[in-house]
Amino acid sequence: MKKFSLIFLGCPKNQVDCEKIVYSLLKEGYFITTNLKEAEIVILTTCAFIKQGVKECENWLKKLIALKKKGVIKKIILYGCLVEREREGLIEKYPEVDCFVGLGGLNKIPLLIKKKENYYLPKNKQVLIKNLPRIITEPFSYVKIADGCNNCCSYCLIPKIRGKYQSREIKEIKEEVKELVDLGIKEIILIAQDTTLYGIDIYQKPSLAKLLKELIKIKNLKWLRILYTHPAHYDDELIRIIKDEEKIVKYLDIPIQHASNRILKLMNRPYTQKDLIKLLEKLRKIPNLVLRTTVMVGFPYEEEKDFLELLSFIKDFKFEYLGCFIYSREENTFAYNLEKQIKENIKKERYQKIMETQQKITFNFLNSLKGKIFLTLMENKNLGRAYFQAPEIDGYVIFNKKDIKIGEFANCKILERKGYDLVGKIIEK
Numbered sequence: 027m028k029k030f031s032l033i034f035l036g037c038p039k040n041q042v043d044c045e046k047i048v049y050s051l052l053k054e055g056y057f058i059t060t061n062l063k064e065a066e067i068v069i070l071t072t073c074a075f076i077k078q079g080v081k082e083c084e085n086w087l088k089k090l091i092a093l094k095k096k097g098v099i100k101k102i103i104l105y106g107c108l109v110e111r112e113r114e115g116l117i118e119k120y121p122e123v124d125c126f127v128g129l130g131g132l133n134k135i136p137l138l139i140k141k142k143e144n145y146y147l148p149k150n151k152q153v154l155i156k157n158l159p160r161i162i163t164e165p166f167s168y169v170k171i172a173d174g175c176n177n178c179c180s181y182c183l184i185p186k187i188r189g190k191y192q193s194r195e196i197k198e199i200k201e202e203v204k205e206l207v208d209l210g211i212k213e214i215i216l217i218a219q220d221t222t223l224y225g226i227d228i229y230q231k232p233s234l235a236k237l238l239k240e241l242i243k244i245k246n247l248k249w250l251r252i253l254y255t256h257p258a259h260y261d262d263e264l265i266r267i268i269k270d271e272e273k274i275v276k277y278l279d280i281p282i283q284h285a286s287n288r289i290l291k292l293m294n295r296p297y298t299q300k301d302l303i304k305l306l307e308k309l310r311k312i313p314n315l316v317l318r319t320t321v322m323v324g325f326p327y328e329e330e331k332d333f334l335e336l337l338s339f340i341k342d343f344k345f346e347y348l349g350c351f352i353y354s355r356e357e358n359t360f361a362y363n364l365e366k367q368i369k370e371n372i373k374k375e376r377y378q379k380i381m382e383t384q385q386k387i388t389f390n391f392l393n394s395l396k397g398k399i400f401l402t403l404m405e406n407k408n409l410g411r412a413y414f415q416a417p418e419i420d421g422y423v424i425f426n427k428k429d430i431k432i433g434e435f436a437n438c439k440i441l442e443r444k445g446y447d448l449v450g451k452i453i454e455k
């Protein structure tokens with residue numbers, strides 16, 4: 027009985043790939059174990075868009091190589107973005123690894139193991155493989171509608187790692203969503219590097235609105251959530267359908283990255299602060315809309331006045347949730363060669379100021395929910411999420427009731443805030 031373990035590192039797009047890898051191995055008669063010491067084969071799925079991600083992968087690799095040297099595990103398979111980023115260089119660096127699999131090899135792993143192949147690194151980055159079944163582990167499910175990216179933000183390696191923008195066809199996505207809903211999944215989360223650019227390659231224009239119109243026809247689909255949108259790729263039709271369609275969760279993830287026009291230009295983000303304000307004011311007309319954003323501090327040439335412009339923008343605009351990245355200087359990006367790099371201590375100070383400011387805004391938002399009642403999706407024995415909470419990033423509603431049916435909805439009254447979480451009481455199922 028061949029047992030394998032899979033270590034998942036990275037983003038929800040990688041999570042979907044992992045669910046497909048696990049399915050392909052279970053189908054070939056392998057057994058999954060979470061105990062590394064029981065596993066004959068270990069698959070490490072990797073993230074490599076910033077150095078920190080690479081470091082985390084390398085730490086895991088060292089652990090696995092040590093286990094292999096002790097004879098505890100037999101095979102190490104390395105999959106994903108790190109393999110794409112470093113390619114042949116990685117093979118020389120880690121001879122103990124049995125197989126290096128690029129993103130295009132998602133469905134080839136069982137075969138590569140059988141054939142004792144050392145690597146699978148196709149030149150053409152076909153990162154989207156059609157109709158690959160997957161295992162489902164949560165009462166919600168990420169659905170990748172596209173992969174790769176054409177936006178070429180000056181600090182980002184993803185276009186080099188995951189290739190050009192590739193959309194899946196509406197028909198294929200709708201079939202997958204219908205299957206998931208038939209399996210009892212209540213919340214579908216649409217993901218891509220840029221979901222608002224969906225269809226640009228196969229329908230010659232952004233077609234997220236067209237896709238949404240098809241998906242909301244699916245009976246029993248309860249929540250349709252959209253993550254990773256781009257401020258430059260919204261249009262009025264998309265905003266109208268998000269506003270009018272009940273199944274579309276009134277929650278949007280819209281990374282702005284910065285608010286200083288000078289820095290936005292250097293980042294190659296094709297919008298100005300004025301454009302942002304115009305878009306965000308339009309979105310704020312959607313009743314009860316909750317917005318999450320991501321910003322970056324310490325970008326080359328970011329002067330104190332640019333930073334203060336960003337700080338006052340998030341104070342004024344009050345995103346309910348905000349994540350902040352410290353700029354990471356990545357080789358092979360345009361920004362890497364920008365002369366005026368910012369000192370690490372200044373980057374950290376700016377990061378701290380942004381997070382302190384945002385914490386007050388988010389806590390005020392969460393405090394304002396006290397006494398209100400929300401439909402809540404039960405995620406495990408005493409945790410659930412309301413519409414304003416995306417999984418794994420926005421906190422949970424905590425219950426003191428044990429007999430909760432996972433994957434079901436219940437109406438829940440918010441009693442109080444507890445850090446970034448809320449304490450709730452179920453009032454009816």
Ligand code: SF4
Pocket residue numbers: 175176177178179182183184185219220256
């Ligand atoms: S939109 Fe920009 S930051 Fe996001 S994946 Fe594409 S290039 Fe990278």
